[in-house]
Amino acid sequence: MLVFEYQCKLKFLKSISHKTIAGKINYFLDSVLAKDQEFLQYHEHKGYKYYVTDAPWPIEKDGIYKEGKVYTLRIRTVKQELAEFFSEKLYAHTSKELLGVGGKLRIISKKHIQELYSITPIVIKNEEGYWRGNMSVPEFEKRIKTNLIKKYKQFTGKNIREDILLYDVMKFNNRIPIKIPYKNINLLGDKLSFRISNEPKAQELAYFALGVGIGENNSRGHGFVNYKYL
Known part of the structure; x- marks a missing residue:
């Protein structure tokens, strides 16, 4: 069992408060999963999803993510196929507020x-x-x-x-x-x-x-x- 981390680069198409960013991220990820029938079913099933995200960083001092700037969102999972799907499909994926502009997939080292x-x-x-x-x-x-x-x-x-x-x-x-x-x-x-x-x-x-x-x-x-x- 390995833990995969995709560091997704996101360009903000609109300025967004940190208070509402979670909903925007959720929609961004859900909408890319919906493009694939297998992953749409995976998204819609009631069980554990086996992935987790943080908030885009760096966080601005005033709590507002700025239009036109690029931030990093970490997506971690123990499902290799899901990690590879995100790393391939989030590039150029867009919502009203966010645009995927690249990223880096890595395995988190197993250390003490x-x-x-x-x-x-x-x-x-x-x-x-x-x-x-x-x-x-x-x-x-x-x-x-x-x-x-x-x-x-x-x-x-x-x-x-x-x-x-x-x-x-x-x-x-x-x-x-x-x-x-x-x-x-x-x-x-x-x-x-x-x-x-x-x-x-x-x-x-x-x-x-x-x-x-x-x-x-x-x-x-x-x-x-x-x-x-x-």
């Missing part, structure tokens, strides 16, 4: 991961809304780990213990919930850091998380994590 930290907020959804006040921190941690293990099992077909020690320390990097505009509502999420355990299976899961994200709504740009090697 010391830390994972979220670039985009990690989202856990439940019927009551935001998790704080509805579940304890240990319950929240279990939900995150269980979600990642389910993705791993489904993708690889391999079993992994539910009680695995994935990390030694988890740290919240935000003091208040982070608002994330999504389908005319605001979701609430958190930015977290994890000091990853040295156990081989924990290292395998951490590497997997780089390609699929942590938490939920990963293909919508939530739970994109970066890494620090030992």
Whole structure:
């Protein structure tokens, strides 16, 4: 299992606020998937999508992506065919706001991961809304780990213990919930850091998380994590 990263260069055809950029990116990617029957079915199925995106960077100081400028969007996945599809089809693909102008496909090296930290907020959804006040921190941690293990099992077909020690320390990097505009509502999420355990299976899961994200709504740009090697 390998993690692929496509660094997509995007030219902005209009200026866009960072508050609404996620929806524009989602449409841009969804519309290219819709051009291929196989990937359209893949996009429309209800299961895990096995890819995750961050926000275009660099982010401007005033929070407005500028018309005419080129930014980089990272798309990560554990599905090689999807990585290759994006790298081939996003060039010259356009929406009202965005134009693909190139990019670079690479494989993220398998090295000992010391830390994972979220670039985009990690989202856990439940019927009551935001998790704080509805579940304890240990319950929240279990939900995150269980979600990642389910993705791993489904993708690889391999079993992994539910009680695995994935990390030694988890740290919240935000003091208040982070608002994330999504389908005319605001979701609430958190930015977290994890000091990853040295156990081989924990290292395998951490590497997997780089390609699929942590938490939920990963293909919508939530739970994109970066890494620090030992």
